[in-house]
Amino acid sequence: MISTNDTCANCPAHNLSNLKKLGIDMSSFDYVVALAGNPNTGKSTVFNYLTGLKQHTGNWPGKTVTRAEGGFEYNGKKFKLVDLPGTYSLLSTSVDEEVARDFILFGQPDVTVIVIDATRVERNLNLVLQILEITERVVICLNLMDEARRNKIEVDARTLSKELGVPVVPAAARQGEGMTELLKYIYEVATGSYICKPYRIKSKSRELNEAIDKLSQEIQQEFPNLPNTRWVALRLLEGDQNIIDAIRNGELGNLNAPKVVELQET
């Protein structure tokens, strides 16, 4: 690559020109990026923008029920982007939610981009908080800012980022607005130059907190490489059979070797 001076490298226009849309070419990649979010927030639009693919998007909750994959190159690094089905939470049992949850939990993406709807921040946060319990390497794409403006809703992205402890990028993916910033933060979180300090769900129930702490310590001892013991503890407390099985057969312990666990294909 031709070396450029710092001012130029930091210029957003320059950075966007560093984006190479790779379509479905994912022969080798340096990082895996998952795309999660509530239904109909524009995940597929972001996906198409970054990969140059033309997955059909629709104004339609539940357009994507399987995962779609594509690739892009940015600043010389290759990224594999996985578009997950839209879900409201990760706590129920429908197949589409399992696809999303299992990928974030077992697929161990390097970065999870959560696309949220700027006109429905509060409800979208429910999912954000759950994902932050599972993985800390998150970038939030505050999408549909154009609609928020149309409806005179103001979202303070900076404060939101401070509260959640992860980058928040205001965007309007349909118009390509904010995509440069999004790429920059995906790159920074993936390479570890941006350290996330994710928000943890605060519970008023002392007993629940104690139970989670106790259980997650024990899990930590048994599976020292597991990054999200709190979430596993929670699911165990809820009696999630998949997690119980994963503990029994030791599958949880393999999580430090990501990308090995193959997910149920569609």
Added chain:
Amino acid sequence: MEKVFERREKIIAEANKLRWELGENIHDILMENIYENASDIAKKTVRYPDKEVAFSFDRTLDKILTSKYLGFPIMFIMLGVVFWLTIQGANYPSGLLANLLVDTIHPALKIFATNINLPWWLSGILIDGAYLAMAWVVSVMLPPMAIFFPLYTLLEDFGYLPRVAFNMDPLYKKVGAHGRQALTMAMGFGCNAAGVIATRVIDSPRERLIAIITNNFSLCNGRWPTQILIATVFIGSAVPAYLAGIVSAAAVVFVAVLGISFSLLVSWFLSRTLLKGEASAFSLELPPYRPPRILQTLYTSLIDRTIFVLWRAIVFAVPAGMLIWLVANFTIDGVSLANHFIRYANPIAFVFGLNGVIFLAYIIAIPANEIVIPTILMLTVANLGIQGVGAGSGVMFELESTADVASILHAGGWTLLTGINLMLFSLLHNPCSTTIFTIYKETKSWKWTLVSTFLPIAMGLSITFFVTQIWRLLSN
């Protein structure tokens, strides 16, 4: 090894103990916490306008589109307008394409084949079979698809389809199915295989099965052109010319609505017999209206849908064309295989107001509904041995417009009743092989795959039987 096992069991036992100590409502406590936390954060970061200007346009529009009284009429009118535009717009380009592909290129190819001394059977299979089937699919299918899909996609992008689902939702709940089935049904209007996969949004296995089995009652991509063409030829020609367009469009809307009624009826039946249970509660989200991006819609609906469906039709039409040529030209006792079948099937088909050609066409067209009409036309021509148009039987007729389709079908003994019954049978017959395979992949059950395949056929035969018998009683 033993120790590892014990340690893990200990963790699980510990979790069970803690769960018991905490009581049964961990899930509720957790959800409450999440909601509280989310609401706290939202309060710090989001400011809504003082006055409720937000969503006012959306809300007004929603009040009209999902209104108790206006909701359904608007839905019928919207569908009707889309079909009317398709019917009006498709005839002329269809004629142009047929002129070029069938009347000009086909004879040229035949002459070329004679000049290079191609054996008669090879030129028959390739040019009179494969090429003509393909040419026919393109000229019949391309124009309606190129008009219908962009219009449909515009409605979808605008956000109208979820409103249709919203209108339908209470009906599905009433029959014991999941409200989201309304969404998967609407997706089935595009493609049943896609609709079946979309049922993954339904979390109860019972309700998901109902949605899968009944998805076939949504007319799909491959069947819209059949409906539109037959409605134009038979229904449209039965009324004065100035009404033809509107009446044919209304007939297609009627068949589509009939499909929705059958999906409700069968859901009701299943949830009271084989798949008993209560409807689960859920909330359907209405997305905001978004101004559709016209150019992008044209692009995606042309590439993703029109070209995709057309390509699929061509891929299936080529071998089907060869097969049709073979069964029309391979003779036993001086009679072609196709004629043998048609002769045997005719008396049975008569009871259902159909004919042997239609039966044979539906067998040949199992891989793709798109090729039903081309197959019917080729078989009819072959069966009648219409002469003077190309060389020998099994050759497509020269078609310049829907008027020619009409003349072939009339020559084949078709009446208004045959047309009506074909429209009904096109709605109610087995799903295409792709959809059947998808159903198996999604349910992992042969039993439910077979039910989904044969239930519609049984229904189609019963309905056409009754329509035919009543029709004949009344017309006598």
